[in-house]
Amino acid sequence: MTTHTHSEKPRRRGFWRWVWVGLMILGGLMAFNVGGYWGGIWKPVSPAVVLPAEQAWPGWYLLPPGILFAEGIPFTNTMFSVFLASLILFGITFLVVQPFVRGGKEVPSGFYQVVEVAVEFFWNVAQGAAGKWAKAIFPFTMTIFLYVLTVNLFKLLPIHETIGYAKEAHGTVQGYATVPILGGAVHLLDGSHPYDAAAEGETHEAEAAEHGGEGYWNSPEPCHNCEIVPTFRGAATDLNFTASLALITMIMVQVFGMRALGPGYFSKFINLKTIINKPFFGLMDFIVGILELISELAKVLSFSLRLFGVIFAGTLLLAILGSLTVVFIPGFLVGLELFVGIIQAYVFSTLALTFMSQATAAHHGDEH
């Protein structure tokens, strides 16, 4: 039986390989608009790069306008992926890990093995770095790793930054004409018809005001100068996400320091103990403490900017190169971005672990 399946496997893989190669060639031909079906929707569109997060869908609010703030809190496209990541992690916890722990089986199997390998690896690292405080610190760093990893892996989803609502393009963003399909319910951007302000003049202004009144294109008519606001965007491309993670991490560092060393932990920052009996070196210690405080604040900045910069630059690279070359190069770049996403999640959690275990260790001020 086993030999049969072994002989079966390579042939099936060979078949699918040719299917994928065929699809790639077909995609390349379509990108160069061979056939001209549906206008130029297969042609790559140069990306609309927007740094701040945008509303995921018109009218989606976390807090509707007028309740606490006049403008309300919009449900942004980066929040969407944060909530999805939380859902996936809850799902893994309650559908995979809990049943195994409750079930009392000895030998792990299936997807649970993957979880166990990751957790065991991080547990060993945490024990090596934090010693007896590993048990308190480990859940926190592990959560950060899984959270950032899940959020970064969303880059592999096809819906990432591609599906959204059409909006009138403004400023330096290049707008495109749209092709309505399904009776105008869905619009596709037409890559072969970029909007040229000099050629078309102001003729579409009135039309845009009529059909795009509520901030998005809401008519079956084709739009002449539209961009897509993605409904789903990687969370780490939003500085708010990374900065909040960094703030939580640095606050937890102080909390672990407090728990390990008591109120004496804060003498690391405001060091007045030695200033009385050793005036000169005491003053030096005080200045070093102030510097320590500043470096603690700088860590928040470096934490948040590192994750944000790497992921945003990666997304930008994918978008720009994806609009230049269509089929071949972006595949490799997605692989590179996958690697970068894993490394950044690992770096974030390892740095958090390092800072926390440093905070729990007694510092030099106590020794002399």
Added chain:
Amino acid sequence: MNDPEIFLQAMRYIGAGLAVIGVAGAGAGIGVVVGGAVQAMSRNPDYTPTIQTNMILGIAFAEAVAIYALAVALIILFV
């Protein structure tokens, strides 16, 4: 030069280009880190996993500086 908007945009591109000069330092830094790690690994292959972990951490630190420069450039260009 007559259109202030175009002049401003040109200045933005120049500024972004100047901002990413900082990436050169990070490149040199990553080279030093990996060079040291490869030497250490070839002398002491048993410690490869430990060295590799530390190497990746070091690369991430060096890369962070490049990323700051890149973030500045991106902010100049797109905000």
